[in-house]
Amino acid sequence: MSCERMESRILGYVDGRLKASERLEVEKHIANCAPCRLRVQEFSAVSGLLDELPVIEPSSEFDTRVHALVAAEPEPKMSWWAWLHVSPRVALVASLLLVMAVYVGYRSSPVQPLITNDDQAMMQDLPVLEDHDLLQNFEPLKELPPPVQADQANEEQPQQQM
Amino acid sequence: MVRTDVQLMLDVKAGDGTSFELLLQRYRTPLVNFLFRMVRNREQAEDLAQEVFLRVYRAREDYVPSAKFTTWLFRIATNLALNSVRDNRYQKLEVSIDAPVTVDAEDGDERPLDVPEKHPNIEQHLVEDARRKMIRHAIDKLPEKQRAAVLLHKYEELDYAEIAKILNCSESALKSLLFRAYEALRVELAPLVAQQAKH
Numbered sequence: 001m002s003c004e005r006m007e008s009r010i011l012g013y014v015d016g017r018l019k020a021s022e023r024l025e026v027e028k029h030i031a032n033c034a035p036c037r038l039r040v041q042e043f044s045a046v047s048g049l050l051d052e053l054p055v056i057e058p059s060s061e062f063d064t065r066v067h068a069l070v071a072a073e074p075e076p077k078m079s080w081w082a083w084l085h086v087s088p089r090v091a092l093v094a095s096l097l098l099v100m101a102v103y104v105g106y107r108s109s110p111v112q113p114l115i116t117n118d119d120q121a122m123m124q125d126l127p128v129l130e131d132h133d134l135l136q137n138f139e140p141l142k143e144l145p146p147p148v149q150a151d152q153a154n155e156e157q158p159q160q161q162m
Numbered sequence: 163m164v165r166t167d168v169q170l171m172l173d174v175k176a177g178d179g180t181s182f183e184l185l186l187q188r189y190r191t192p193l194v195n196f197l198f199r200m201v202r203n204r205e206q207a208e209d210l211a212q213e214v215f216l217r218v219y220r221a222r223e224d225y226v227p228s229a230k231f232t233t234w235l236f237r238i239a240t241n242l243a244l245n246s247v248r249d250n251r252y253q254k255l256e257v258s259i260d261a262p263v264t265v266d267a268e269d270g271d272e273r274p275l276d277v278p279e280k281h282p283n284i285e286q287h288l289v290e291d292a293r294r295k296m297i298r299h300a301i302d303k304l305p306e307k308q309r310a311a312v313l314l315h316k317y318e319e320l321d322y323a324e325i326a327k328i329l330n331c332s333e334s335a336l337k338s339l340l341f342r343a344y345e346a347l348r349v350e351l352a353p354l355v356a357q358q359a360k361h
């Protein structure tokens with residue numbers, strides 16, 4: 001391995017982050033290369049010095065302030081697309097009711113209208129609700145940094161704390 | 163069983179406030195420390211960390227676990243820190259026209275609780291204080307992207323792939339960024355490095 005190739009490996013070697021094969025390559029190289037050997041020593045000295053900085057604790061008001069910020073956020077309103085994503089339980093109950101209504105309606109003539117006046121009134125109100133919800137949801141959305149795209153969706157590990 | 167960050171975040175999305183509380187407890191100290199080392203001002207670091215949590219909370223409804231939670235969290239934090247460092251620089255330029263900035267005004271903020279008990283010897287304490295000051299100063303002198311890379315790598319222990327995504331660069335670019343940062347630190351801290359390397 002060349003000294004240039006070492007540049008991308010030294011820090012990983014010092015921190016023990018290299019694969020076994022890479023580690024062996026580094027060890028083979030530094031056995032015969034004094035400048036790289038010195039650099040390994042000095043990088044690990046730097047790493048040790050960085051360990052000397054103390055960890056600070058957030059102030060006692062920190063959590064209270066976060067709670068206050070979060071509490072000041074508007075409650076999420078049911079958005080227009082949420083009407084399309086009814087929870088399975090609600091969908092099940094609704095379809096059972098529908099089946100029962102159809103069955104009852106079929107057996108008892110004259111046929112009752114399935115949609116009541118109340119339902120109709122509510123459905124006429126829907127477009128208004130939609131616009132309102134859209135506005136409610138819009139402002140927070142444009143501020144968000146998008147979650148980072150990645151190909152490693154499921155490899156979340158419990159994070160080690162300092 | 164300990165719930166992963168992603169599980170907690172999905173619970174927050176579903177409207178569970180206690181899961182947000184758990185994420186807050188898990189990441190408040192790492193975030194405040196990272197931001198403090200980025201912006202060198204404790205009050206500002208706490209404000210920024212609060213802003214990070216607020217943004218996480220605001221984003222909950224659109225949260226999709228497409229990346230590690232820490233990648234997303236520290237990406238928000240890093241962007242806020244870099245913007246803030248750039249703003250500070252302009253502010254400091256303006257201030258320095260009128261009055262000289264007092265050196266190390268914010269240093270007194272960083273005070274480990276156990277130091278006085280551990281080191282009854284005042285001279286030793288002063289020596290350690292001077293060492294820390296030197297180390298902090300060396301980190302401060304790094305260009306901000308290098309500094310962020312070092313902090314995320316060294317203190318947050320994120321892996322190369324995560325840090326590369328946070329800093330929006332390739333992994334090989336990140337490795338060379340870190341190499342240059344350690345080269346600069348090695349030179350800046352030469353007297354301490356020489357001492358350390360002897361042991």
Ligand SMILES: [Zn+2]
Nearest residue numbers: 002003033036
């Ligand atoms: Zn070499």
